[in-house]
Amino acid sequence: xxxxxxSALRTAVVWDLLQTELAGLDSPVGTGEEGTAKGPQGRVxxxxxxxxxFAVRVAELGHEVTVVDPSPDALAALDRRAADAGVVERVHAxxxxxxxxxxxxxxxxxxxxxxxxxxxxxxDPAAALDAISAVLRPDGILSVLxxxxxxxxxxxxxxxxxxQAGAVLDASAAQWDLRTQGPRRYTRDEAVQLLRDSxxxxxxxxxxxxxxxxxxxxxxxxxxxxxAALLALERAAANxxxxxxxxxxLHLLARRT
Numbered sequence: 001x002x003x004x005x006x007s008a009l010r011t012a013v014v015w016d017l018l019q020t021e022l023a024g025l026d027s028p029v030g031t032g033e034e035g036t037a038k039g040p041q042g043r044v045x046x047x048x049x050x051x052x053x054f055a056v057r058v059a060e061l062g063h064e065v066t067v068v069d070p071s072p073d074a075l076a077a078l079d080r081r082a083a084d085a086g087v088v089e090r091v092h093a094x095x096x097x098x099x100x101x102x103x104x105x106x107x108x109x110x111x112x113x114x115x116x117x118x119x120x121x122x123x124d125p126a127a128a129l130d131a132i133s134a135v136l137r138p139d140g141i142l143s144v145l146x147x148x149x150x151x152x153x154x155x156x157x158x159x160x161x162x163x164q165a166g167a168v169l170d171a172s173a174a175q176w177d178l179r180t181q182g183p184r185r186y187t188r189d190e191a192v193q194l195l196r197d198s199x200x201x202x203x204x205x206x207x208x209x210x211x212x213x214x215x216x217x218x219x220x221x222x223x224x225x226x227x228a229a230l231l232a233l234e235r236a237a238a239n240x241x242x243x244x245x246x247x248x249x250l251h252l253l254a255r256r257t
Contacts, residue, residue, distance in 0.1 A: 065090060174190070210234060
């Protein structure tokens with residue numbers, strides 16, 4: 001229960017934004033006023049979607065979701081989660097990564113691509129975005145979630161790892177070495193520029209997990225009303241541009257041009 005609450009706090013802002021975008025797609029699955037069946041709202045690809053934390057919820061809204069992930073264990077967990085939620089027929093698991101998209105997904109066939117926690121790990125983020133652009137339809141939606149470099153600096157400094165904090169501060173996403181520095185980190189400006197240099201038109205940037213990773217777990221888990229109050233604060237903070245500098249993650253929405 002506690003872990004579920006923490007997970008909800010970590011993903012709530014992104015899920016709010018996604019639901020708004022998904023609501024703009026076609027008619028929901030179900031029965032129309034005349035009793036005629038309606039088709040899926042849209043086609044969604046969740047790149048690196050793993051165990052389906054977002055994919056299953058998207059499928060519950062009536063969308064057709066394809067999860068592309070390199071881990072067979074994660075995809076097996078996805079299948080179990082989809083079965084438990086009763087959406088197996090709308091969730092499709094494919095083993096692969098960004099480099100495989102062109103052969104796994106038909107070009108121009110997708111309405112929405114989720115790219116959450118992926119650009120930190122790929123060898124060539126620009127190439128990954130090109131692959132995503134190729135499978136999206138014109139004006140299709142891209143949801144990107146990346147780790148914030150400045151938040152990493154703060155976290156390492158507060159933990160007393162001052163040399164590590166300085167090294168991350170001096171680095172840049174463009175010069176990052178995955179082998180020696182671990183997962184790539186982005187500032188807001190770097191993430192925005194990456195999208196602008198690709199085939200996408202940026203719509204919004206939101207701060208994610210501004211406070212959740214800083215507030216002691218004991219307070220959130222034991223103080224009455226604390227989870228709801230923290231969630232409300234996170235939702236308000238997401239729209240404050242200055243707080244993007246210290247948020248653990250940055251969420252960007254863009255459209256294929």
